[in-house]
Amino acid sequence: MARADGTAAAALIFTGEMYGVQLDQLAVVLGAGSRGVGAAVARWRAAGTAEAAVLGPGPRWVWLTRAGLASSGLPYRATPPGLARLAHLRAATAVRLALAATPQYVHAGAYWRSERRLRASLGGRLGLREHVPDGEVHWPDMGGVPWAGECWAIEAELTPKTLARTVAIMHELLTRTGDYGCAARDVRVAARPPRHARAIYVCSAAARPVVTRARDAIGPLATRVEIRSLPDGALLPDRPATTAAWP
Amino acid sequence: MIRRWSGLPAAQPLHRLLLWAAAGLVGGAFVVAAAPVSLVAAGAYAAAWQRGWPPRRLLSAAAWCIPMVLAWLIGTARSAPVSGPASLAAAPWTAWIAFWHLLLAGSVPRALATIAPVAIPLGLLAGAAAWSYRIGSISSGAGGRSPASAVTFDQRQWRHQVRAARARIAAPGSVPLTMPGDLLVAGATIRTVGHVAGAVAAIGYQRIRSHQVIVGTTGTGKTTLLLRLWAAFMATALRRHAAGLGDPPLLVVLDCKGGAGARRTAERVRRVMRESGARSTAIWPDEASLSLWSLPPRQLTTTLVDLIEHGSGSAAYYADVMEALVALAVEAPCGPPSSTSDLLTRLEPGWLSLAYAAAGSPADHALIAATSRHLTDVALRFRTLFRRLGDGLEGRGGFADADAWYCILEGTDEISVAEGQARALVDLLASFAVRSTDRREILLAVDEFSAVSRRLPIWQLYERARSLGLAVQVSAQSWQGLAAHEDDRYRIAAAAEGGIWLLRTPHPEPLAAMAGTRRALDTSRRIGRFMIRFRQGSSRLTDVPIVDPALVRGLDVGQAAYIYRGGVTYVQVKRVVAAPPAVARVPSPADARTTGPAVRQGGRPDGPAPQPTSARPGAPGAPVLADASSVLDAAFGPEPVP
Numbered sequence: 001m002a003r004a005d006g007t008a009a010a011a012l013i014f015t016g017e018m019y020g021v022q023l024d025q026l027a028v029v030l031g032a033g034s035r036g037v038g039a040a041v042a043r044w045r046a047a048g049t050a051e052a053a054v055l056g057p058g059p060r061w062v063w064l065t066r067a068g069l070a071s072s073g074l075p076y077r078a079t080p081p082g083l084a085r086l087a088h089l090r091a092a093t094a095v096r097l098a099l100a101a102t103p104q105y106v107h108a109g110a111y112w113r114s115e116r117r118l119r120a121s122l123g124g125r126l127g128l129r130e131h132v133p134d135g136e137v138h139w140p141d142m143g144g145v146p147w148a149g150e151c152w153a154i155e156a157e158l159t160p161k162t163l164a165r166t167v168a169i170m171h172e173l174l175t176r177t178g179d180y181g182c183a184a185r186d187v188r189v190a191a192r193p194p195r196h197a198r199a200i201y202v203c204s205a206a207a208r209p210v211v212t213r214a215r216d217a218i219g220p221l222a223t224r225v226e227i228r229s230l231p232d233g234a235l236l237p238d239r240p241a242t243t244a245a246w247p
Numbered sequence: 248m249i250r251r252w253s254g255l256p257a258a259q260p261l262h263r264l265l266l267w268a269a270a271g272l273v274g275g276a277f278v279v280a281a282a283p284v285s286l287v288a289a290g291a292y293a294a295a296w297q298r299g300w301p302p303r304r305l306l307s308a309a310a311w312c313i314p315m316v317l318a319w320l321i322g323t324a325r326s327a328p329v330s331g332p333a334s335l336a337a338a339p340w341t342a343w344i345a346f347w348h349l350l351l352a353g354s355v356p357r358a359l360a361t362i363a364p365v366a367i368p369l370g371l372l373a374g375a376a377a378w379s380y381r382i383g384s385i386s387s388g389a390g391g392r393s394p395a396s397a398v399t400f401d402q403r404q405w406r407h408q409v410r411a412a413r414a415r416i417a418a419p420g421s422v423p424l425t426m427p428g429d430l431l432v433a434g435a436t437i438r439t440v441g442h443v444a445g446a447v448a449a450i451g452y453q454r455i456r457s458h459q460v461i462v463g464t465t466g467t468g469k470t471t472l473l474l475r476l477w478a479a480f481m482a483t484a485l486r487r488h489a490a491g492l493g494d495p496p497l498l499v500v501l502d503c504k505g506g507a508g509a510r511r512t513a514e515r516v517r518r519v520m521r522e523s524g525a526r527s528t529a530i531w532p533d534e535a536s537l538s539l540w541s542l543p544p545r546q547l548t549t550t551l552v553d554l555i556e557h558g559s560g561s562a563a564y565y566a567d568v569m570e571a572l573v574a575l576a577v578e579a580p581c582g583p584p585s586s587t588s589d590l591l592t593r594l595e596p597g598w599l600s601l602a603y604a605a606a607g608s609p610a611d612h613a614l615i616a617a618t619s620r621h622l623t624d625v626a627l628r629f630r631t632l633f634r635r636l637g638d639g640l641e642g643r644g645g646f647a648d649a650d651a652w653y654c655i656l657e658g659t660d661e662i663s664v665a666e667g668q669a670r671a672l673v674d675l676l677a678s679f680a681v682r683s684t685d686r687r688e689i690l691l692a693v694d695e696f697s698a699v700s701r702r703l704p705i706w707q708l709y710e711r712a713r714s715l716g717l718a719v720q721v722s723a724q725s726w727q728g729l730a731a732h733e734d735d736r737y738r739i740a741a742a743a744e745g746g747i748w749l750l751r752t753p754h755p756e757p758l759a760a761m762a763g764t765r766r767a768l769d770t771s772r773r774i775g776r777f778m779i780r781f782r783q784g785s786s787r788l789t790d791v792p793i794v795d796p797a798l799v800r801g802l803d804v805g806q807a808a809y810i811y812r813g814g815v816t817y818v819q820v821k822r823v824v825a826a827p828p829a830v831a832r833v834p835s836p837a838d839a840r841t842t843g844p845a846v847r848q849g850g851r852p853d854g855p856a857p858q859p860t861s862a863r864p865g866a867p868g869a870p871v872l873a874d875a876s877s878v879l880d881a882a883f884g885p886e887p888v889p
Contacts, residue, residue: 095883104878146873164524197872202883217526224872228883 007031008040009072012049012064016074017114018093020063020081023052024233025093044068056086058237076120087236091156092134094234095202099137099154108143112136121181130187131169132180136196150197156230157207166214173199174221201227204235283346283362287370288377295378299408299437301444302382305375312368319364339365387768387786394774405438409803412437412819415446422447422821424479424523429487431455431479433472434820437806440793441765441814448809448818452483454745455690458709460729461722462758463750468805468820469722470512472748473692474519475823476720481523481651484688497687498525498651499676503665503695505657513653519823525650531672532639533655535648539640539671542678544583548574550674551590554636554667555628568621569628571614575599580606587633587641594626635664640671647685658698669699673708680715689717696721697728709742718745726757746811749794751802759794762810767791 011029015021021029027037041062044050049068055061066078081089096112099105113136122132133153141149153173161169176195178186201211208227215225278285291305320335323342327334342365349358384390385400393399415435416422423432429452436448455476463469477498484496500516502509510533517528529535542550551573557566576593577583579602584590592598596619603611646652654672656665673691680689691712700708712719721739723729729736740747740761749758769791772784794815799808802817809816876886 098882102878102881104881147875198875200879208887219521219527226879227886228879229887231883
C-alpha cells in the first residue's frame, strides 16, 4: 500500500511537472492498466487534486488543480493544458518516459527538470529571445555512467522550424552557461563551461531534415548535438479514441 | 486719378505695401479656412526640418494615404443619398463644411475624424511643396536673410540628419543585415545626392560582386563597415545558393597588417560569419593551412620563382637560371613535388640527372649540365624562403574547406615574408577559381594590400580577378595607401565598379572627384547694410561637386560616403554584433604551428582548437564528451540516417 501511495504521489508530481498527461502515458507512470489509471484519476478528482477531460484526439488529459499543485509542492499556476500545445506536451512526455525507462537512467539516478519548472524558475523574466528547452536531464556526478555530471537539454521537435531559427536555438542551448533564472550577465559568460553538455533532439520525420542541417551548420558545436527519432506513441492519434479503451 | 497717383514715385512703396498687406490677409484667411490642412502641412514641414528628411519622404507619406482616401470615398459614396460622380467630387467640400459645423458644435474628435481623410494627404503634399521650396531657395542662394544662410542651413540639416540616422540604427530591428531583392544593408541613410533616398542605405548584391574601394583612416569604422559588408555578402549569397540562384560563397580576407589586432579582428569575423550562416571560418596561418603544392606544375614554377626576389640588369641571368632549374625540378618525370622538403631534395646535386636519366630529352640533359653549378645557390635561396614563409602553405587543404578564410600576413613586421605569402595566396586562389570543380562566388577582400603589393601590383590583381570572375575589395587608410604610384591609384579607383566607400580621411579630393559634378543654381544677391540681402540679384547654372570633400573630412566615426555612378549616399553604418564565443579559446603554441590538414579542429575549421581533456565537458581545455549513444539508442533507437 505504501508503495502504491508512493507511485501515485510520483505520478501526481509527474502530471504537474508536464503541464498535463494523457491517460495512456499516465498509465505507464503508474505502472497500471486502463482500469487502474481510471481509478487513480477518479480518486484524484474526488480529492480535488486533479481534473480530467477530453481536450483533443486520444485519451483524456489529466492536469492538477490548484489544490493538487499545492499538495505536490509545485509552485505553478493551475491551468489546463493549452490546446495548441497538446501534441508537443505528449511528445515531450513520451521522450521523458522513454529515457526514464532505460537502465542507465535508473541506475545513474538521473532526473528530469521539466520545461514547466525551468519556466517557473525564470519567474516571468523570460527574455524575448530566450529559448527554454523541453526539458533537462541531470546526471548526478556519482551516477556510474561515463557522462555522469552532465546536464542535457532535451528538445522534442514535431514540426520543422526554419533553419536559421533551429540553428539559433541549438547555438543558444549549447552556449548558455547560466541556469534559467540567473542574472542576465551570467547567461552567457565566455570563460565558464556551458550549462548543457549536449542537446538531444528527438524529432519527428518531418522535423529531422531541418535539425540535421542545422547541426551541420553550427560548426564545432555539432559534436554536442544528438538526433534521434520520437518513440512510438509520441504523436497524438489522428482520431479520438473510444472511451471504452481509455475512460 | 488713381493712375496718376500710382505713377508718383512716393506712392510706389505705399502701393507695394498695400499689395503685400492684401496678399497677407488673403493668404492668412486661406490658411485659417483650411486649418486642418494647414496644421498637417505645418507639422509635416516641422518634422521634415527636425529629422532632415528630403521632400520625397513627405510625398511618399502622402502616397501611402491613398488607400485611406479611397476607403473614405467609397464610404462616402455608399452613405450619400444620391450616389454618383457629383457626390464624390463634392465629398471634400462636404467634409470641410461638416468639419466646421462639428467644431463649432464642440465635437472636436468627430470634426477631426471627418476631415482627416482629406486633410492628411493634402497637408503632407503642401508640407512637401513648402519644404522643397525652402531647400531649393536656400541651396540656390536665393533664400535666407544672410549670405551665410545656405551654409548654416546645410550644417543644421546635416546635424538633424545624423541624429535621425543614429536613432534609426539604435532602434532594434530597424536596420536589417539584408533585405528582399538581394539588397545588402550598410546602415541608415544620412543624406543622398544623386541617389534615391531611402531610410536605410542598401546596395545590390551585384555591386559587392564587383570591385570596391574602401578608404578611411584608423579608427573611423572601416573594420565595422567591412564586417557588415562581408556578413551581408555571406548571408545573401547563401540565401541565393539555397534558392538555386548562384554558387555558394567564398570570402577570402587578406589582412596585410598582421599583429594582435588582426587576430582580434579574425575572431570577430569568425563570430559574424557564423551568425551570417557561414558553416566554417578558417584563420590562416594560425589555425588552418593551405597547400602551395596543389598548384598545377607550370603555375607552381611561376609562383616559386616569383616568391624569390630578383635583381635587375645582370641579375636577370641568374633569374633565368633559377627558373630553368625550378622548372626542371617541378616538372620532373616523376611528377611535381609534394612538399618543401621534396623540392629541396630535388635541388640537391645529382637528383635532376637521375630523375631525367631515363625519360629526359637531350635538351633537358643539356640544361641540367649547364645549370647544375648553380643548384646549391638556388637551393639555399629556397631553403631560406621556406623557413621565413612558415608552414602555412604546407598543409593539405584548400580554399574549398571553408566558407570564409581570414589570412593574416605580417606586413608590418616582416614585409618581404608577407609579400611572398600574398603572392602565393593570390596564386592559390586564382588556381582555385579556375580549376576547382567546387564553383564559388568569391569575394577577395584585401586590407592594406599596398603594404605587400610591391611584388604584385594591385591593378594587376584587379585585372586578374576580373578575368577569373572574382570580386576584389581593396581597403586602405588613405588615397596614397592604395598604391605606390598616382597612375595606379587612379586605375584602382576607376575600376571600382561596385562603388567607393569613403570614410574620414585627410585627403579625400581625388576619390571625391570620382563622383563628378552636378548642375546647380547659383544666385548672387545685392547685400545692403548689416548684411541684409536685397531681392535684386542674378542666377546662373554652375557645376558643383557631388561629394563635398570638406564634409568627408569631417565625417564622424561610423559614417561613410558611398560613391557610385555620379551620386553619393552618406551612411551611418550599423555595427554587426555577434554573440561572444561560448568557450574561451586557450591559446596553445602547438595548435598554431602543427602542420597537417587545412583545418585543424577535428575536420571543422570553425571554433576553438582541440584541447586536452578534463573532467567537465565544455570546460576550457576539455570539450571531449563521453559516448552516450548507449542510453540514447536504448531510449529512441539509433540515430536515423538522413
